[in-house]
Amino acid sequence: MLIDAHCHLDFEAFDDDREAMFERARDAGVGHFVVPGTTRKRWPAVAEVARRKDVSLSLGLHPYFMHEHQQGDLEALERMLDAHPEAVALGECxxxxxxxxxxxxxxxLLDAQLRIAKARGLPAVIHCVHANDKLAKRLRQLDLPVGGLVHAFAGSPEQASRFLNLGFVVGLGGATTFERAKRLQRAVRALPDDGYVLETDSPDMPLAGFQGRRNEPARVRLVCERIAELRGQSVARVAEHSTATARRLFGLS
Incomplete structure (x- = not known):
């Protein structure tokens, strides 16, 4: 079984065919989905999707939506986490x-959320664009005991190693399928078997050959095949190790 460790299945892009999307994922061997919240407004929709047994939720405030965040959102995040003890992580921050x-x-905002994650013993799901080195330095200072996930990793082998040494794993998705992503592909080859999870970031981050089309969790199977190709391993081995790592990270049964 495959796990899509990061997908926004609450987004309106799936409103017209959400159940069919889940069916396609199941047909592709994807059996579980981790859905992160991005704004206070969207948390109820995330929680609604996560009523399904095959969906786990995470709750956070995404940096892309700074214009939507308001005073009081951090307190609201604490209350929402209290109301949803089944949340498997804090994020997407x-x-x-x-x-x-x-x-x-x-x-x-990131510092505040990481402190909440640390206090609650939750892994952090982190979006990081053009800031890997600064983020690693900050994570070292905060010393999060349960680590987390650096989602949509696109950095170097050295940057990946720093995150792993801090107790984090990296999320591998559509970016790995583009031939021009040579640095990322070197990082993929260098990762230990327990250093990564697979993800789609659906409906965003399309794979090569799917540009301009909505992404969806069924394509985590294609990500798995690409990672297997890059690492010189079988698809079964990549599926086994990435699923085990996602289960460990998020405490999934």
Missing amino acids: GIDARFEETLEAQWK
Whole structure:
């Protein structure tokens, strides 16, 4: 069985065919899905999708949506986590350095969420764009006891190693399927078997050959095949190890 360790199945992009999307995923061998929250407004939709037995939820405030976050959201996050003790992680939180005008506020919001994760013993699901080195430094300072997931990793072997040494794993998805992603592919080859999980970030981050089309969890099978190719391993071995790592990280039965 495969696990899509990061997919936004609450998004409106799936409103017209959500059940059919789950069917296609099951047909592709994908049996579990971790769905992270991105804004306070969307948390109820995430919780609704996570009423399914094959879906686990995470709750957080995403740096891409800084314009939507408001004063009181952190307190609301604490209350939502209290109301949903089944949440397997805190996130999606993180840093997106493409947006320089909100960068200082992003770091403050990330710090606050990581402290919540640390206090609650939850793994953190982190979005990181153009900030791997600075993020690793901050994670070292905070010393999170249960680590987490650096989602949609696109860095170097050295950057991946730093995150692994801090107790994190990296999320591998559609970016690995593009031939131009040579640095990322070197990192994929260098990872230990227990250093990564597979993900799609559906409906975003399409795979090579699917540009311009909605992404969906069934394609985690294609990600698995690509990782197997890059690592010179069987698809069965990559599926086994990535699923075991996702189960360990999120405490899935």
